[in-house]
Amino acid sequence: MERLEQYLIENFKWFHRHPELSYEEVQTTARIRELLTEAGIEILPYPLETGLVAVIRGQKDQQTAARAALRCDIDALPIVEQTSLEYRSEIPGHMHACGHDLHITAGIGAALLLQERRQELSGTIKLIFQPAEEEAHGALKILETDVMADVPYVWGFHADPTNPVNVIGVREGYVTAAVDRFAVKVRGVGCHGAHPDDGVDPILAASAIVQALQSIVSRNVNSFHPSLLSVTRITGGTTWNVIPAEAELEGTVRTMDRHDRVLYERRVKEISEQTAAAYGAEAEVEWTAGPPAAYNDGRLVQICEEAARRLGMKTVSEERSMGGDDFAFYEDSDTMGRQVPGCYVKIGTGVGYPIHHSEFCVDTRAILPAARYLAQLLLTGIERIPPF
Ligand code: NI
DSSP, X not given: OOHHHHHHHHHHHHHHXXXXXXXXXXHHHHHHXXXXXXXXXXXOOOOXXXXXXXXXXXXXXXXOSEXXXXXXXXXXXXXXXXXXXXXXXXXXXXXXXXXXXXXXXXXXXXXXXXXXXXXXXXXXXXXXXXXXXXXXXXHHHHHHTTTXXXXXXXXXXXXXXXXXXXXXXXXXXXXXXEEEEEEEEEEOBOEETTOGGGSBOHXXXXXXXXXXXXXXXXXXXXXXXXXXXXXXXXXXXXXTTEEOSEEEEEEEXXXXXXHHHHHHHHXXXXXXXXXXXXXXXXXXXXXXXXXXXXXXXXXXXXXXXXXXXXXXXEEEEOOOOSSOOTTHHHHXXXXXXXXXXXXXXXXEOOSOSOTTSTTOOOOGGGHHHHXXXXXXXXXXXXXXXXXX
16 A cells, blocks of 8 residues: 555554534644645645645746645544444544545645646645534534635535445536525414314425425426425424424425525515415415525536546546535625525445445545546646636
């Protein structure tokens, strides 16, 4: 085993043993800083408490402008690990069950490889070790700084337990969904369970709302556009013989087309308010927008394929997901009012349990190929895409 591989695997195991939740990635950040600093890699001044941004400065010419950025997310999940790995989590109830330990390690590996080859590199590459992806807004924290201000396009990646090692999943177009949350409060009039005629039953109205909301996907949205709505929580009442005054429901909407996102928000409100009214109740809808859908730019997809070819890795069509990733904020951030092209690839980590599963694990043979691939991707992108 070559030295770099051994080094990366050892560090991967350390990160796996020390999972930290969103915005709590203190030890993780310190360790990343230590490893990069040891390798002589520059770390940018950065105002956030966790995460960091490393920079590789090319020496090929006088260019100093940023030429590309790579996002590596670093947080873990509140899951009790149930693998039998000798390096399993040492923090009870926390687990790197989404492979962000691989993201960290492959990002560090790519930084080391690029640092070695900086004589061949023009301009600057930023490696963003981002906190709080699982909480869905860590990317916005980075965007509140000026890190992305001069970056012309951005790469993202994810560990993929549906593909073997040395396989890259990529496709043009939308690959993750926009993630929105809604909550509906239904107000009626409480009364004795034996005298419903004395009140207004919010549970019956809430049930009718749950049924009616499913008509959005089948009756309002273009049938060629992927989307879904799930009601995931419904509560109301305290006992068997009292009709309560209130009921609540909550759920999520996933879309890929930005117009569908607007349509859903409008229809969820209309259906909830008007269905409640039909039952004599009132409904109030709270809508919370999460990350938009990630869109893979066609030109960047070609570079992903070329980088894989150069390393003898195989590419397959990336599975699209109705899950979200806050990586999409880098591409399309309404709050920041800017858009940059991006591409989000899946790196095969050995076929096994899905991400967010208590037995998910990364095949350590995936680590060095992932690091090499990311370094190659950044280099190929700079070769192929002229400075903006
Ligand atoms: Ni993840």
